[in-house]
């Protein structure tokens with residue numbers, strides 16, 4: 001097993017149980033009339049979510065830290081550099097939950113409840129992603145980070161971002177490369193060598209797909225992202 005496969009498997013072991021626990025919290029609110037006021041629901045959900053998210057965020061961060069050190073050693077032969085785990089704050093979580101909470105309050109349904117839990121899961125996953133990005137910033141020999149898809153199905157949004165290649169430290173900004181949709185299985189990996197990093201094959205394949213999609217879009221007078229979506233669905 002590669003270091004990345006190990007990392008992804010470990011990450012799933014942390015995230016799956018917490019995702020289930022979060023879903024259990026929101027499940028009672030998916031029926032009309034379950035929540036008395038938006039404020040009350042918000043307070044109750046945040047109070048129940050926060051300890052779960054905080055702990056799991058720390059765990060995904062710690063695991064990412066271990067992965068970073070292992071990857072660094074394997075690629076450079078160098079011992080670990082000191083850097084900190086990404087932190088998380090209750091207010092940040094509250095901010096991220098605001099929109100899906102309003103949506104659930106307006107439209108109590110299974111889908112909106114799942115969205116709310118999903119928004120919190122995304123915060124849990126940010127613990128791993130941000131920790132690796134911090135490591136890259138603190139590490140004199142790291143060149144940048146790359147986005148790697150780890151699930152079965154590719155989505156056009158992520159394929160497009162992967163096709164742009166790693167985000168190097170000297171880049172002016174990461175831009176939307178650092179955007180993750182709900183349920184996104186993309187992970188962040190450190191890059192120590194432009195010619196060899198985890199997910200490089202995936203990047204090159206995505207780049208090819210994107211070139212084909214833009215060519216097809218030009219021919220058909222369509223949107224390249226839609227062409228890419230079509231290509232991915234037909235795979």
Ligand SMILES: [Zn+2]
Nearest residue numbers: 155158184185
């Ligand atoms: Zn995606």
